[in-house]
Amino acid sequence: MSCVKCGADSVLATRGSNFCGPCLSADLFSRFTRTFAVKNSELPRGEAACVAWSGGESSSLLLHYMNTFLNKTLKNNTAARFSSVVVCVVDYSCLLSKSRESIESEMKEMQTVVESFGFTFKRVPLESVFANENGDLGLHLVADGADEQIRLLQHRGKAPQGATPLSHTLSLFESLRTTPASNATTAVSLLSTLVNRLLIRTALANNCTSLIMGPNASTIAGSIVTATALGGGFNLPNDISLEYKVPGANLVIFRPIRDLLWIEVEKIVQVDSVQIFHAVARMADGLFGSLVAAPGADHNNMNVSKMTIQELAKSFVSGLQRDFPQSVSTVTRTAFKIETGSSVAGLQTCLLCASPIQPNSQKWRKSHTVSALSEVVLPEDPVKPVTQLGTTSCETPNAHIADDLLCYSCQHVSRDVSNRKAFVVPGEPWFLGGKASLFSECVDANSAKCCGNESACASGRNHPGRVENLREQIQDFLLEDDDE
Amino acid sequence: MKVCQLCSVQRAQLKRPKTGQSICKQCFYAVFEYEIHCTIVDNKLFKRGDRVAIAASGGKDSTVLAHTMTLLNKRYDYGLDLVLLSIDEGIAGYRDDSLETVKRNQTQYELPLLIVSYEELYGWSMDKIVAQIGTKNNCTFCGVFRRQALDRGASRLGVDHIVTGHNADDVAETVLMNLFRGDFARLKRCTQITTQSTETADAAPLTIPRSKPFKYTYEKEIVMYAYFLNLDYFSTECTYSVEAYRGYARVFLKDLEKVRAAAIMDIIHSGEAYQAQEGLEDRASAPGKQKKPAQKQGNCERCGYISSQKLCKACVLLETLNRGQPAVTIG
Known part of the structure; x- marks a missing residue:
């Protein structure tokens, strides 16, 4: 042809x-x-930009394009689109148990490449997430931009002896391996959230007003399916749009190759001889013991329960593209039209991922799932009429305190960690922060202790005495069970 | 002995698919039924005195729906007048057997039953349609005809509301399917718990509202409930297969559920966020782009059913079937 x-x-x-x-x-x-x-773009002109680089095909192509683009404007003698470029590589090799030699060697090569372009190289270790945006080392996960009240709260309580940001990072991820619900999906979500946090922090710390990221159309399609499956639909428009203004910060996230298909990226990387750094790019593959599907692999022949939702979505998108070639464009074009209201100003933001929280979403899960008998309300008199259906709304129990601090997707993280309190109790290692009013319900902020019924508070289970009482009340209403 | 995590008294007899909790049968019934009650009440699905048709196919979903609607209507005294409405698509070896189950349910729950058939309404059974067009697009015919048949049956019964057995898995699957096939219009509305075509040119309500009381109920739990209570239901799948694309979404959803059971609820949560937000414009209809005027609903010239075109979808499909066939009447 x-x-x-x-x-x-x-x-x-x-x-x-x-x-x-x-x-x-x-x-x-x-x-x-x-x-x-693009018309009406909010992307700043002539200011510093930060480029997120993972070492993989897409972001390496992005970096190559940024260099070509800036050289071109220089040759044309036009005003520089960006005054300077910082390239940020988040290094999460601290989570690896295997040898890091190849990663170290590639990191050095990456630095050489970046500096040959005249850009600044920043290697940011994952554990620095336990520091604030000023670079001061702390021992808590308090969100960037949290108010002073929270900063004071984080110093309550004592950190374990010898604790370091690295030990806190490792224990946070370790805690996701040890719970009954442990599935690598949550660990992968958390890693991605923390990487994004560090990218934004690095951009801001280097006075960059734009953060340029390199997802391609196929990656975006996978993200759409993943976000939908994790309940993060509300923030989907922000996660995939060409540009997104980070709430509360002078920073625009920009995705200039989001329309390029994976096959195009793969081919052009060969054609333009773009250098790829596989050891760095694939640091996370199977990191948490999950199965990694090769692109286009038939995941139906794999033990899917050992895959993460992210891997499953990626593998599914590959399969969809193979069976229905236009599907990636169809999925992305459809998702680009979605408007959820997540860009409305003034929304509370998640203390873990900093995305806007969908109003009323904190209690959504709880309001559609009865997980304790205390929530079941039966009519005292079975023949007592309910005069107006809809006026006797079901009692929605108070969601756990962490649910008030986190967006719907991040609630999975707080649910799956072995020590949920550690996110919400001031002084605990992964304390996220939050408005003090939220803590009055369960936690005495001065003593950093629970109300006295710690197990009931932490697990959401009802007090034992009340269970007996409720059981008596509902006994007559339970259905016959002939199998017993 | 593993003790029930809810009552801490009985032996745990099942692992609840929705929450992963190990619980006893009694607690399962209690939370299962109460969740459906909450869905009904919180979404204000009915008002006291409503006559409500339960769309009954004899399958597990509609059998459990008939059972729980009857149960909750008595327990919480909704004051509803319940009736069963079945559609006979005319599929030998499938629908005829399942309708026998519906007839037994009628006796068990002491509810009136109306059966309307495709043969009677359109002059075509699904067996005849498949004989003519094959199995490739037969679900399109069946879907369009069933929707209209339900409305016609409900109209004959004089009901205010129809409830269907669509469960959480069905809703989540539809969200995924609409996303995969790029059907943005349906993606925005597929998670609505109640659907109704409301306006004609003269602003009159045209179709009877339909609701899904099982919107947040897992399919596995419906099966479990029917199984433990030994409910009388018909369990064979339709002989004329499923749509290819829906099948694709279904397999993927089942895989997601294996990884994380909460994925079903999470997809519904995302789907609800995709619903059109009041006061917000689609990005596609940004300033400068001309917005299409909203279609006005009218009536089909041939059968009188609601339609935004001269002929309703059912009449269009019938026309293709009837080419070279004797004329049929509708309604």
């Missing part, structure tokens, strides 16, 4: 046309540059 533009031999058939290497290169690069010329 010959190239649709110049008639040379084609290297890739995509979107209904064939392209030779140079034409493909020119076409994809022009699609990248066009994203900077």
Whole structure:
């Protein structure tokens, strides 16, 4: 087949046309540059930008494009689109048990590449998440931008002897391996949340007003399916939009290659000889003991229960693309139309991921799931009429305190850790912060202790005496069980 | 002995799919029924004195629906007048057997029953349709015809409301399916608990509202409930297969459930966020883009059923079937 533009031999058939290497290169690069010329863009001009780099194909292509783009404007003698570029690589090798030699060696190479472009290289260790945005080391996970009241609360209580940011990071992830609900999905979500937090923090600390990230269309399709399956639909528009203004910060997240398909990225990386750093890029593969599906693998032949939802979504999108080639574009185009109200100003933000919290979502799960007999209300008199259906709304029990601090997706993290209190009790190692009023219900902020019924508070289970009482009340209403 | 996590008294006899809790049968019945009651009450599905048709196929969902609606109506004194409404699509070896189950349910729950058939309404049974068009698109015919048949049956019964046995898995699956096939309009409305075509040119309500009291109820729990209570239901799948795309979404949903059971509820939560927000415009209809005017609902010229076109979908499909066939009457 010959190239649709110049008639040379084609290297890739995509979107209904064939392209030779140079034409493909020119076409994809022009699609990248066009994203900077979108009308009504909020992306700052002439200021410092931070580029997130994982070492993988997509973000490496992004970095290559950023270099080409800035050199081009320089040659054309036009005003620089960005005054300077900081490249941030988040290093979570602290979580690895295997040898880190190849990672160390690749990190050095990455630094050389970045500096050869005239950009600044920042390697940020994951454990620095237990520090504040000023770089001061702390021992808590208090969200950036938390108010002074919270900062005071975090110093209550004593950290275990010898505790360091690294030990706190390791114990946080370890706690997700030891709970009955342990599935690597939550660990992968948490890692992604913390990486994003560090990227934003690095951008702000280096006076960058834009954070440029490199998800491609296929990655975005996987993120759409993942976010939907994790209940994070409310923030989906912010997670996949071309640009997103971070609430409460002078920072715009920008995704200029979100329309490029994976096959296009894979091919252009070869054509343009973009260097990829596999050891760094795949640090997280199977990190938490989950199965990793090869792209396009038939996951139905795998033990899916050992996969994460993120891997399952990725594998599913690959399969969907194989069986229905237009599906990735269909999924992304559909999701780009979604408007949920998450960009409305003034929404409370999640203390873990900093995304806006959907109003009334904190108690949503609880209001549709009865998990304690104390929640079951039976009519005292079975023939007593309910005069107006809908006016006797079911009692919604108070959600656990952590649910008030976190967005719906992040509630999985607080639910799956072995020590849930550690997120919400001031002085505990992973304390997130929050308004003091939230703590009056269960926690005495001065003593950092629970109300005295710790097990009931922590697990949401009812007090034993009340269970007996309720059981007596409902005894007559239970259905016959002939099997007993 | 593993003790029930809810009552701390009985032996735990099942692991609840929705919460993962190990509980006894009695506690399961209590929470299962109460959750459905909450869905009904919190969403204000009915008002006292309503006549409500339970769409009954004889399958597990509709059998448990008939059972719980009868039970909750008595327990909480909703004051509803319940009736059973069944559609006979005319599928030998499937619907005829399941309708026998519905007839037994009628006796068990002492509810009136009306059966309306495709043959009677359209002059075509599904067996005849499949004989003519094959199994490829037969679900399209069945879906369009069933929707209209339910409305016509409900109209004959003089009901104010129809309840269907769509469960949480069905809703989550539909969210995924609409996302995968790019049906943005349906994606925005597929998680609504009650649907109704409300306005004609003269602003009159046209269809009878339909609700899903099982919107937040897991399919596995419905099966468990029917099994433990030994309810009389028919368990064979439709012989004419499922839509390919829905099947794709279904398999994926089951995989997600294996990884994390809460995924079903989480998808519904996401789907509810995708519902059109009041006062918000779609990004696609940004300033400068011309917005399509809302379609006005009218009536089908041939059968009188609601339609935004001259002919309703059922009449269009019938026309394709009837090419070369004797004319049929509708309604």
